[in-house]
Protein backbone atom coordinates (compact mmCIF):
# COMPACT_ATOMS: atom_id res chain seq x y z
CA UNK A 301 0.00 0.00 0.00
CA UNK A 302 0.93 3.66 -0.15
CA UNK A 303 2.38 5.00 3.07
CA UNK A 304 2.34 8.57 4.24
CA UNK A 305 3.09 10.59 7.33
CA UNK A 306 1.44 13.72 8.64
CA UNK A 307 3.31 16.96 8.19
CA UNK A 308 4.18 18.79 11.39
CA UNK A 309 1.40 20.80 13.00
CA UNK A 310 3.49 23.93 12.52
CA UNK A 311 3.75 23.30 8.79
CA UNK A 312 0.05 22.52 8.39
CA UNK A 313 -0.83 25.65 10.37
CA UNK A 314 1.15 27.69 7.87
CA UNK A 315 -0.38 25.87 4.91
CA UNK A 316 -3.93 26.63 6.09
CA UNK A 317 -3.19 30.16 7.33
CA UNK A 318 -5.69 32.64 5.97
CA UNK A 319 -8.48 30.11 5.43
CA UNK A 320 -11.33 30.25 7.91
CA UNK A 321 -13.54 27.37 6.85
CA UNK A 322 -11.71 24.20 5.95
CA UNK A 323 -13.01 20.96 4.57
CA UNK A 324 -10.70 18.32 6.06
CA UNK A 325 -10.92 15.19 3.92
CA UNK A 326 -9.68 11.78 4.94
CA UNK A 327 -9.14 8.77 2.73
CA UNK A 328 -10.47 5.40 3.78
CA UNK A 329 -7.89 3.18 2.13
CA UNK A 330 -4.05 3.19 2.35
CA UNK A 331 -3.63 6.17 4.67
CA UNK A 332 -6.29 4.80 7.00
CA UNK A 333 -4.32 1.58 7.34
CA UNK A 334 -1.09 3.47 8.06
CA UNK A 335 -2.90 5.80 10.50
CA UNK A 336 -1.94 8.96 8.65
CA UNK A 337 -5.17 10.22 7.10
CA UNK A 338 -8.22 8.14 7.95
CA UNK A 339 -11.40 9.23 9.71
CA UNK A 340 -9.72 9.17 13.11
CA UNK A 341 -6.79 11.28 11.98
CA UNK A 342 -9.19 13.75 10.35
CA UNK A 343 -10.88 14.18 13.74
CA UNK A 344 -7.58 14.66 15.52
CA UNK A 345 -6.08 17.08 13.01
CA UNK A 346 -9.27 19.15 12.73
CA UNK A 347 -9.37 19.45 16.52
CA UNK A 348 -5.68 20.38 16.64
CA UNK A 349 -6.11 23.05 14.00
CA UNK A 350 -9.16 24.55 15.70
CA UNK A 351 -7.35 24.71 19.01
CA UNK A 352 -4.19 26.06 17.39
CA UNK A 353 -6.24 28.85 15.83
CA UNK A 354 -7.87 29.62 19.17
CA UNK A 355 -4.47 29.77 20.78
CA UNK A 356 -3.67 32.50 18.26
CA UNK A 357 -6.84 34.31 19.27
CA UNK A 358 -8.71 33.43 16.07
CA UNK A 359 -11.37 31.02 14.91
CA UNK A 360 -11.31 28.18 12.44
CA UNK A 361 -14.36 26.30 11.28
CA UNK A 362 -13.84 22.76 10.04
CA UNK A 363 -16.01 20.30 8.18
CA UNK A 364 -14.79 16.71 8.47
CA UNK A 365 -15.37 14.12 5.78
CA UNK A 366 -13.74 10.82 4.94
CA UNK A 367 -14.34 9.11 1.64
CA UNK A 368 -13.35 5.58 0.74
CA UNK A 369 -10.75 6.71 -1.80
CA UNK A 370 -9.58 10.10 -2.96
CA UNK A 371 -8.15 8.53 -6.12
CA UNK A 372 -11.47 7.53 -7.70
CA UNK A 373 -14.05 9.94 -9.04
CA UNK A 374 -17.03 7.96 -7.71
CA UNK A 375 -15.89 8.64 -4.17
CA UNK A 376 -14.50 12.12 -4.76
CA UNK A 377 -17.87 13.22 -6.14
CA UNK A 378 -19.43 12.51 -2.75
CA UNK A 379 -17.73 15.67 -1.49
CA UNK A 380 -19.60 18.00 -3.81
CA UNK A 381 -22.21 19.07 -1.26
CA UNK A 382 -19.63 19.75 1.43
CA UNK A 383 -17.31 21.83 -0.72
CA UNK A 384 -19.48 24.80 -1.61
CA UNK A 385 -19.03 27.06 1.38
CA UNK A 386 -15.50 26.00 2.37
CA UNK A 387 -12.55 28.32 1.67
CA UNK A 388 -10.17 25.44 1.05
CA UNK A 389 -9.85 21.68 1.17
CA UNK A 390 -7.19 20.10 3.36
CA UNK A 391 -6.60 16.62 1.98
CA UNK A 392 -5.32 13.87 4.25
CA UNK A 393 -4.90 11.56 1.28
CA UNK A 394 -1.62 10.65 -0.39
CA UNK A 395 -0.30 12.89 -3.14
CA UNK A 396 -2.57 11.12 -5.61
CA UNK A 397 -5.61 11.92 -3.49
CA UNK A 398 -4.70 15.59 -3.15
CA UNK A 399 -4.42 15.83 -6.92
CA UNK A 400 -7.59 13.85 -7.44
CA UNK A 401 -9.50 16.46 -5.42
CA UNK A 402 -7.76 19.33 -7.19
CA UNK A 403 -8.62 17.89 -10.60
CA UNK A 404 -12.23 17.27 -9.69
CA UNK A 405 -12.78 20.66 -8.08
CA UNK A 406 -10.78 22.94 -10.38
CA UNK A 407 -11.80 26.21 -8.76
CA UNK A 408 -11.07 25.12 -5.19
CA UNK A 409 -7.84 25.46 -3.24
CA UNK A 410 -6.65 21.97 -2.26
CA UNK A 411 -3.86 21.64 0.31
CA UNK A 412 -1.81 18.62 1.45
CA UNK A 413 -1.62 17.53 5.09
CA UNK A 414 0.61 14.50 4.50
CA UNK A 415 3.99 13.62 3.11
CA UNK A 416 3.68 10.57 0.87
CA UNK A 417 6.57 8.18 1.40
CA UNK A 418 6.15 5.32 -1.01
CA UNK A 419 4.90 1.76 -1.39
CA UNK A 420 5.40 -0.34 1.67
CA UNK A 421 4.66 -3.40 3.69
CA UNK A 422 3.22 -3.30 7.21
CA UNK A 423 6.10 -5.09 8.88
CA UNK A 424 4.47 -4.95 12.30
CA UNK A 425 2.00 -2.69 14.12
CA UNK A 426 3.28 0.84 13.76
CA UNK A 427 6.13 -0.04 11.41
CA UNK A 428 5.99 0.26 7.63
CA UNK A 429 8.91 -0.30 5.30
CA UNK A 430 9.35 0.41 1.61
CA UNK A 431 9.31 -2.62 -0.64
CA UNK A 432 8.75 -1.38 -4.17
CA UNK A 433 9.94 1.73 -5.98
CA UNK A 434 7.62 1.31 -8.96
CA UNK A 435 10.46 0.90 -11.47
CA UNK A 436 8.02 -0.18 -14.16
CA UNK A 437 9.88 -3.36 -15.07
CA UNK A 438 9.82 -5.81 -12.21
CA UNK A 439 12.93 -7.95 -11.73
CA UNK A 440 11.90 -9.76 -8.54
CA UNK A 441 12.20 -13.11 -10.38
CA UNK A 442 15.96 -12.65 -10.61
CA UNK A 443 16.48 -11.79 -6.96
CA UNK A 444 14.45 -14.30 -5.06
CA UNK A 445 11.56 -11.92 -4.49
CA UNK A 446 13.67 -9.24 -2.78
CA UNK A 447 13.71 -5.95 -4.64
CA UNK A 448 17.22 -4.59 -5.20
CA UNK A 449 15.80 -1.29 -6.40
CA UNK A 450 13.75 -0.50 -3.33
CA UNK A 451 15.78 -2.33 -0.70
CA UNK A 452 19.35 -1.55 -1.66
CA UNK A 453 20.15 2.08 -0.86
CA UNK A 454 22.03 2.37 -4.13
CA UNK A 455 19.52 0.31 -6.14
CA UNK A 456 22.39 -1.93 -7.23
CA UNK A 457 21.50 -4.77 -9.52
CA UNK A 458 24.96 -6.30 -9.25
CA UNK A 459 25.54 -6.03 -5.54
CA UNK A 460 26.47 -5.88 -2.85
CA UNK A 461 28.68 -2.84 -2.56
CA UNK A 462 31.66 -2.74 -0.21
CA UNK A 463 29.62 -1.13 2.55
CA UNK A 464 27.62 -4.16 3.56
CA UNK A 465 28.56 -4.95 7.18
CA UNK A 466 27.05 -7.80 9.21
CA UNK A 467 23.96 -7.75 7.08
CA UNK A 468 23.40 -4.01 7.51
CA UNK A 469 23.67 -1.22 4.98
CA UNK A 470 26.44 1.34 5.29
CA UNK A 471 24.00 4.24 5.26
CA UNK A 472 22.32 3.22 8.52
CA UNK A 473 22.94 0.35 10.94
CA UNK A 474 19.16 0.06 11.35
CA UNK A 475 18.66 -0.74 7.67
CA UNK A 476 19.17 -4.25 6.38
CA UNK A 477 21.53 -4.54 3.43
CA UNK A 478 19.19 -5.33 0.55
CA UNK A 479 21.84 -7.47 -1.05
CA UNK A 480 22.33 -9.53 2.09
CA UNK A 481 18.58 -10.19 1.94
CA UNK A 482 18.83 -11.14 -1.73
CA UNK A 483 21.72 -13.49 -0.96
CA UNK A 484 20.00 -15.13 2.01
CA UNK A 485 16.82 -15.62 0.07
CA UNK A 486 18.53 -17.04 -3.03
CA UNK A 487 20.44 -19.41 -0.79
CA UNK A 488 17.23 -20.55 0.91
CA UNK A 489 15.62 -21.36 -2.41
CA UNK A 490 18.78 -22.99 -3.83
CA UNK A 491 19.29 -20.43 -6.54
CA UNK A 492 22.60 -18.88 -5.52
CA UNK A 493 24.14 -19.77 -8.89
CA UNK A 494 21.70 -17.33 -10.55
CA UNK A 495 23.49 -14.48 -8.80
CA UNK A 496 26.56 -15.09 -10.99
CA UNK A 497 24.62 -13.68 -13.91
CA UNK A 498 25.68 -10.10 -14.52
CA UNK A 499 22.70 -7.82 -14.89
CA UNK A 500 22.85 -5.37 -17.72
CA UNK A 501 22.37 -1.71 -17.09
CA UNK A 502 18.73 -1.21 -16.24
CA UNK A 503 16.58 0.76 -18.64
CA UNK A 504 15.12 3.40 -16.38
CA UNK A 505 12.82 4.79 -19.02
CA UNK A 506 10.07 2.58 -17.57
CA UNK A 507 10.53 4.34 -14.23
CA UNK A 508 10.05 8.04 -13.45
CA UNK A 509 12.97 8.85 -15.72
CA UNK A 510 10.78 8.16 -18.73
CA UNK A 511 8.34 10.89 -17.70
CA UNK A 512 4.89 10.58 -16.13
CA UNK A 513 3.59 7.08 -16.57
CA UNK A 514 0.14 5.93 -17.46
CA UNK A 515 -1.61 2.69 -18.18
CA UNK A 516 -4.18 2.72 -20.92
CA UNK A 517 -6.38 -0.39 -21.14
CA UNK A 518 -8.53 -0.16 -24.23
CA UNK A 519 -10.43 -3.28 -23.14
CA UNK A 520 -11.68 -1.48 -20.03
CA UNK A 521 -12.49 1.93 -21.39
CA UNK A 522 -16.08 2.97 -21.81
CA UNK B 523 -20.28 19.44 55.41
CA UNK B 524 -17.98 21.08 52.82
CA UNK B 525 -14.45 19.82 52.89
CA UNK B 526 -12.24 22.92 52.81
CA UNK B 527 -9.23 20.89 51.68
CA UNK B 528 -11.10 20.23 48.44
CA UNK B 529 -11.29 23.94 47.61
CA UNK B 530 -8.87 26.19 45.79
CA UNK B 531 -7.48 29.06 47.91
CA UNK B 532 -7.82 31.64 45.11
CA UNK B 533 -11.31 30.66 44.05
CA UNK B 534 -10.27 29.23 40.67
CA UNK B 535 -11.78 25.79 40.19
CA UNK B 536 -10.41 23.77 37.28
CA UNK B 537 -12.39 21.30 35.24
CA UNK B 538 -10.74 17.89 35.32
CA UNK B 539 -11.89 15.05 33.10
CA UNK B 540 -11.11 11.46 34.08
CA UNK B 541 -11.35 8.66 31.55
CA UNK B 542 -11.83 5.61 33.72
CA UNK B 543 -11.93 1.95 32.82
CA UNK B 544 -15.15 0.31 33.95
CA UNK B 545 -13.39 -2.72 35.41
CA UNK B 546 -11.02 -0.92 37.76
CA UNK B 547 -10.91 2.85 38.14
CA UNK B 548 -14.60 3.43 37.52
CA UNK B 549 -15.49 0.84 40.16
CA UNK B 550 -12.86 2.32 42.46
CA UNK B 551 -14.44 5.75 42.03
CA UNK B 552 -17.87 4.25 42.64
CA UNK B 553 -16.69 2.65 45.84
CA UNK B 554 -15.24 5.90 47.16
CA UNK B 555 -18.66 7.06 48.40
CA UNK B 556 -19.61 3.98 50.43
CA UNK B 557 -16.05 3.91 51.78
CA UNK B 558 -16.46 7.47 53.06
CA UNK B 559 -13.77 8.93 50.80
CA UNK B 560 -14.20 12.27 49.06
CA UNK B 561 -12.66 13.40 45.82
CA UNK B 562 -12.86 16.92 44.39
CA UNK B 563 -16.09 17.80 42.63
CA UNK B 564 -13.92 19.22 39.84
CA UNK B 565 -13.52 15.73 38.40
CA UNK B 566 -15.94 14.62 35.69
CA UNK B 567 -15.86 10.90 35.04
CA UNK B 568 -16.12 9.34 31.61
CA UNK B 569 -16.52 5.59 31.64
CA UNK B 570 -14.46 3.60 29.14
CA UNK B 571 -15.05 -0.10 28.48
CA UNK B 572 -11.26 -0.50 28.76
CA UNK B 573 -8.34 1.97 28.65
CA UNK B 574 -7.46 0.23 25.39
CA UNK B 575 -10.48 2.13 24.00
CA UNK B 576 -8.81 5.42 24.80
CA UNK B 577 -8.46 7.56 21.73
CA UNK B 578 -6.24 10.61 21.36
CA UNK B 579 -9.31 12.38 20.02
CA UNK B 580 -11.16 11.90 23.35
CA UNK B 581 -8.37 13.74 25.12
CA UNK B 582 -8.31 16.54 22.56
CA UNK B 583 -12.11 16.80 22.71
CA UNK B 584 -11.92 17.22 26.47
CA UNK B 585 -9.41 20.06 26.21
CA UNK B 586 -11.21 21.67 23.30
CA UNK B 587 -14.43 21.63 25.32
CA UNK B 588 -12.97 23.31 28.36
CA UNK B 589 -10.98 20.80 30.44
CA UNK B 590 -8.02 22.22 32.35
CA UNK B 591 -6.59 18.78 33.02
CA UNK B 592 -7.32 15.22 31.95
CA UNK B 593 -6.33 11.94 33.45
CA UNK B 594 -6.64 8.36 32.43
CA UNK B 595 -7.32 5.82 35.14
CA UNK B 596 -6.86 2.18 34.23
CA UNK B 597 -6.02 -1.22 35.57
CA UNK B 598 -2.68 -2.30 36.90
CA UNK B 599 -0.35 -3.79 34.32
CA UNK B 600 -1.09 -7.49 34.01
CA UNK B 601 -4.55 -7.07 35.54
CA UNK B 602 -6.46 -5.79 32.55
CA UNK B 603 -9.69 -7.56 31.65
CA UNK B 604 -8.67 -7.19 28.01
CA UNK B 605 -5.03 -8.06 28.73
CA UNK B 606 -3.18 -5.00 27.48
CA UNK B 607 -5.51 -1.99 27.74
CA UNK B 608 -3.26 0.14 29.96
CA UNK B 609 -0.23 -0.65 27.82
CA UNK B 610 -2.10 0.58 24.78
CA UNK B 611 -3.34 3.67 26.61
CA UNK B 612 0.24 4.54 27.57
CA UNK B 613 1.22 4.28 23.92
CA UNK B 614 -1.63 6.61 22.92
CA UNK B 615 -0.43 9.12 25.48
CA UNK B 616 2.86 9.46 23.60
CA UNK B 617 0.99 11.09 20.71
CA UNK B 618 -1.41 12.99 22.98
CA UNK B 619 1.51 14.47 24.96
CA UNK B 620 3.26 15.52 21.78
CA UNK B 621 0.14 17.23 20.45
CA UNK B 622 -0.57 19.01 23.74
CA UNK B 623 3.00 20.32 23.84
CA UNK B 624 2.85 21.43 20.22
CA UNK B 625 -0.40 23.27 20.86
CA UNK B 626 1.07 25.04 23.89
CA UNK B 627 -1.50 23.48 26.24
CA UNK B 628 1.23 21.36 27.83
CA UNK B 629 1.52 17.64 28.47
CA UNK B 630 1.71 18.30 32.24
CA UNK B 631 -2.07 18.72 32.12
CA UNK B 632 -2.43 15.06 31.19
CA UNK B 633 -1.86 12.21 33.65
CA UNK B 634 -2.19 8.46 33.86
CA UNK B 635 -2.89 6.37 36.96
CA UNK B 636 -3.32 2.66 37.49
CA UNK B 637 -5.26 0.89 40.22
CA UNK B 638 -7.40 -2.12 40.99
CA UNK B 639 -11.18 -1.99 41.30
CA UNK B 640 -11.01 -2.03 45.10
CA UNK B 641 -8.48 0.77 45.49
CA UNK B 642 -10.79 3.74 45.99
CA UNK B 643 -8.04 5.50 47.86
CA UNK B 644 -5.82 5.39 44.76
CA UNK B 645 -8.57 6.90 42.64
CA UNK B 646 -9.16 9.61 45.22
CA UNK B 647 -5.42 10.35 45.34
CA UNK B 648 -5.27 10.57 41.55
CA UNK B 649 -8.29 12.90 41.46
CA UNK B 650 -6.76 15.14 44.15
CA UNK B 651 -3.33 15.15 42.54
CA UNK B 652 -4.63 16.13 39.12
CA UNK B 653 -6.98 18.75 40.56
CA UNK B 654 -4.14 20.24 42.61
CA UNK B 655 -1.90 20.23 39.59
CA UNK B 656 -4.57 21.99 37.52
CA UNK B 657 -5.07 24.56 40.29
CA UNK B 658 -1.36 25.28 40.34
CA UNK B 659 -1.11 25.50 36.57
CA UNK B 660 -4.16 27.75 36.36
CA UNK B 661 -6.73 27.69 33.55
CA UNK B 662 -5.59 25.90 30.41
CA UNK B 663 -4.06 28.33 27.90
CA UNK B 664 -6.93 27.48 25.56
CA UNK B 665 -9.50 28.48 28.19
CA UNK B 666 -7.52 31.65 28.89
CA UNK B 667 -7.66 32.60 25.20
CA UNK B 668 -11.38 31.81 25.07
CA UNK B 669 -12.22 33.96 28.06
CA UNK B 670 -9.97 36.78 26.73
CA UNK B 671 -11.86 36.60 23.41
CA UNK B 672 -15.21 36.77 25.22
CA UNK B 673 -14.29 39.82 27.26
Ligand code: SF4
Pocket residue numbers: 431432433434435436437438439440447448449450
Ligand atom coordinates in the same frame (compact mmCIF):
# COMPACT_ATOMS: atom_id res chain seq x y z
S1 SF4 C 1 11.79 -4.51 -9.32
FE1 SF4 C 1 10.68 -2.61 -9.72
S2 SF4 C 1 8.52 -3.19 -9.81
FE2 SF4 C 1 9.63 -4.91 -8.89
S3 SF4 C 1 9.46 -4.55 -6.68
FE3 SF4 C 1 11.37 -3.59 -7.36
S4 SF4 C 1 10.84 -1.48 -7.84
FE4 SF4 C 1 8.93 -2.62 -7.69
Ligand code: SF4
Pocket residue numbers: 451452453454455456459460461462463464465468469470471476477478479480
Ligand atom coordinates in the same frame (compact mmCIF):
# COMPACT_ATOMS: atom_id res chain seq x y z
S1 SF4 D 1 25.29 -1.88 1.94
FE1 SF4 D 1 23.87 -3.25 0.88
S2 SF4 D 1 21.94 -2.10 0.79
FE2 SF4 D 1 23.52 -0.66 1.35
S3 SF4 D 1 24.09 0.25 -0.60
FE3 SF4 D 1 25.52 -1.47 -0.24
S4 SF4 D 1 24.60 -3.25 -1.20
FE4 SF4 D 1 23.03 -1.66 -1.11
